[in-house]
Amino acid sequence: MAIRTSNVYRSVSRTCCFHNGILTMKFVDAHNRSSCDAYRCEEIPSNVGRSFRVTKIIEASKAIADGKTYTVDMDGQGWSACGCESNIRRNTCRHVEALRALLNSQKIPGGIPGANEDGNSQ
């Protein structure tokens, strides 16, 4: 069971991992309280590079996850898209950041087609 906290967006550290199709994001705030969100993550056919469908299954700030599903697309040149509110408002989001980090570090194998050899696509 995830720890319930407020202000998960003010976290001072964020880590993510990917295991058995589950994407987990851990947040630690300035008071050293940690929380965790988890998403079911499946790769879907992409015409831009890599695309994933992520469905929220555990949400730290709520007793029951909202179950929202987002499609995350990214190419190897730093372009990305996600259907979540944060991405629509700020043009980036935790989903894109987590998946890009996991791809660049080969935690999700295969990288992103078109990315620089050093994996630095920012």
Ligand SMILES: [Zn+2]
């Ligand atoms: Zn997103």
